Amino acid sequence: MLIVIRLLCKVAKARKKRSPMNTKLIESLVQVILSLSEEERYLLEEKLFFNSLYPSTPEIMELAHRSKAFDFLYDELDLYTIEDGEPV
Numbered sequence: 005m006l007i008v009i010r011l012l013c014k015v016a017k018a019r020k021k022r023s024p025m026n027t028k029l030i031e032s033l034v035q036v037i038l039s040l041s042e043e044e045r046y047l048l049e050e051k052l053f054f055n056s057l058y059p060s061t062p063e064i065m066e067l068a069h070r071s072k073a074f075d076f077l078y079d080e081l082d083l084y085t086i087e088d089g090e091p092v
Contacts, residue, residue, distance in 0.1 A: 014052075 040048065054060070059067070068074055 037045065037048070050060075
């Protein structure tokens with residue numbers, strides 16, 4: 005539902021700059037968005053609202069994992085144990 009609100013906000017902003025809003029088009033878009041699965045909505049939101057010039061957090065995590073850039077940490081001593089208590 006968040007994506008529908010964001011999309012309508014974008015349309016409202018564009019309306020101020022352009023000619024009158026096409027209500028039928030907006031209603032159709034809302035119906036299409038509401039018919040999408042959660043995964044499809046996430047993909048649509050990602051394409052609409054995220055800057056694709058930069059990698060996403062999961063992409064950076066995958067890169068770090070595959071490049072083994074942090075594998076040296078496996079050889080480090082464990083500085084903390086379960087007996088150290090709760091984090092502050």
